Amino acid sequence: MTDTTYSLAELVIAACAEAWRDSGEIMAxxxxxxxxxxxGLAKMTFSPAIQTTDGECWYTSEPVPPGKRAVQPELEGLxxxxxxxxxxxxxxxxxxxxxxxxxxxxxxxxxxxxxHRKPKSAMLGARGFPGNSISHPNSFFFPNHNNRAxxxxxxxxxxxxxxxxxxxxxxxxxxxxxxRIIVTNLCVMDFGGPDHQxxxxxLHPGVTFEEVQENTGFPLAxxxxxxxxxxxxxxxxxxxxxxxxxNNVRASVFKDNxxxxxx
Amino acid sequence: xxxxxxxxxxxxGQLSDGMTLGIGGWATRRKPMALVRAIARxxxxxxxxxxxxxxDVGMLCAAGKVRKLVFAFVSLDHYPLDPxxxxxxxxxxxxVLELDEGMFHWGxxxxxxxxPFLPTRIGIGTDIINQSGFEFKFVTSPYAxxxxxxxxxxxxxxxxxxxxxxxxxxxxxxxxSADPLFDELIVRAADKCFASVEKIVPTAELNMxxxxxxxxxxxxxxxxxxxxxxxxxxTAAAPDYQIDLKALKAYTESxxxxxxxxxxxxxxxxxxxxxxxxxxxxxxxxxALPKPVY
Numbered sequence: 001m002t003d004t005t006y007s008l009a010e011l012v013i014a015a016c017a018e019a020w021r022d023s024g025e026i027m028a029x030x031x032x033x034x035x036x037x038x039x040g041l042a043k044m045t046f047s048p049a050i051q052t053t054d055g056e057c058w059y060t061s062e063p064v065p066p067g068k069r070a071v072q073p074e075l076e077g078l079x080x081x082x083x084x085x086x087x088x089x090x091x092x093x094x095x096x097x098x099x100x101x102x103x104x105x106x107x108x109x110x111x112x113x114x115x116h117r118k119p120k121s122a123m124l125g126a127r128g129f130p131g132n133s134i135s136h137p138n139s140f141f142f143p144n145h146n147n148r149a150x151x152x153x154x155x156x157x158x159x160x161x162x163x164x165x166x167x168x169x170x171x172x173x174x175x176x177x178x179x180r181i182i183v184t185n186l187c188v189m190d191f192g193g194p195d196h197q198x199x200x201x202x203l204h205p206g207v208t209f210e211e212v213q214e215n216t217g218f219p220l221a222x223x224x225x226x227x228x229x230x231x232x233x234x235x236x237x238x239x240x241x242x243x244x245x246x247n248n249v250r251a252s253v254f255k256d257n258x259x260x261x262x263x
Numbered sequence: 264x265x266x267x268x269x270x271x272x273x274x275x276g277q278l279s280d281g282m283t284l285g286i287g288g289w290a291t292r293r294k295p296m297a298l299v300r301a302i303a304r305x306x307x308x309x310x311x312x313x314x315x316x317x318x319d320v321g322m323l324c325a326a327g328k329v330r331k332l333v334f335a336f337v338s339l340d341h342y343p344l345d346p347x348x349x350x351x352x353x354x355x356x357x358x359v360l361e362l363d364e365g366m367f368h369w370g371x372x373x374x375x376x377x378x379p380f381l382p383t384r385i386g387i388g389t390d391i392i393n394q395s396g397f398e399f400k401f402v403t404s405p406y407a408x409x410x411x412x413x414x415x416x417x418x419x420x421x422x423x424x425x426x427x428x429x430x431x432x433x434x435x436x437x438x439x440s441a442d443p444l445f446d447e448l449i450v451r452a453a454d455k456c457f458a459s460v461e462k463i464v465p466t467a468e469l470n471m472x473x474x475x476x477x478x479x480x481x482x483x484x485x486x487x488x489x490x491x492x493x494x495x496x497x498t499a500a501a502p503d504y505q506i507d508l509k510a511l512k513a514y515t516e517s518x519x520x521x522x523x524x525x526x527x528x529x530x531x532x533x534x535x536x537x538x539x540x541x542x543x544x545x546x547x548x549x550x551a552l553p554k555p556v557y
Binding site for chain 1: 289316334335336337338343344348349352353354355359361362363364365366368384385386387388389390391394395401411441442443444445556557
């Protein structure tokens, strides 16, 4: 054991990085600071072949920090939108995205809250979610694990397809649908339960299954009676994270930047 | 000599009520904002706007020009949600057809190829194909796989409006930004295209031998051009200038109240292009805008 302390954000980054373990030579897209730093951590450690972008239109040799850059990154290729579409349609991408709502089928929403014709809240629009969801692996990050994010029924507007047989004429989703992990402020989940039921695979230190279930609008499976604790980031990982995020953007994701181990 | 130069008012004069307009660019990049502001000032109405949306969408919504929007997103990137667009949606003021970004591309490509549709898997399993305003149809692959696919309809446009960096008088354009975005398809999907350009130069100065990769379409696709320096501001027209975050913020703040919009409109919309440039801080300030990080 080490006496290293780490923040919840750093725990989450290390958990996000796991999405890209063994992913081979693909495009890694992490939307939002923690998934993005997570993709960088994966690249700098166990998945060196993944390609990351500057968020504009270039692949860079090294992950680019969120916020200000002290040096211009070395560019290794063009990632203009047309090519991003081509790459994602090929399946050679794994994105971790942050929807507003997710339901028991893994269907995700970033378009509207309420009726699509006259929404209570209009957000971005579906963006590339529909195509992403049936083309390549996808994972999720939610900074606030609660019943408004993990909804009881279906999400208000399905932007990302999920494992909902009723949505498919032959009951089967397209072959490319491959939902991987969900990282939240409370736990890590996957789609490994019966019939792709969402299940808790690890709990962050001090969190109970009951707390996660209470904050989820649908019943969760569990990987085992004794659910493992989400692995703490190692000292090496913490050093790499600090290097990937010199502006300390990670400290601003959760209110008051709480420690990884609940006090 | 072929000369396609026009004024911004000439171009707006070519538009009519109820038209379907494709607008080039993407979010905060290379939006033909000088043309958009001129449309906002005009008496045009009931437009259908087809675009990868940025401040063009919200501004035209706020000015009451939009009947229908065909879109995959409306975003100001660093200010992700455009409050004018949100207000129009939340008041039920506009009809929409919401698409995936790639479906949108596919619809433009179908139109560019003069096809009625192109097949795609995108949309399956989502509410994109269950919208009340449009009934998506399916096609079955005639080959051994027999897969059922969505028939993405052609997004046929009456007019395309794009912004680009250089052109000669004939409409040989150069779009020098690293990302050409989908301006080529927007142009090809339309009956006519009008391009605002940062600078009109003699053909020799285009240095086509070096720059041919930046020539998005051949000139018969370009109906008219107008020299509009800083015509994409507050969006970027890299390499000429970058996004003006402060100006975008002022735009978002103009949604705070009807008075705020009136004030913004009086200062930045109902003005000549010279007065706009002065109100935006002047050419030097725009030239000095830093490259943003994403």
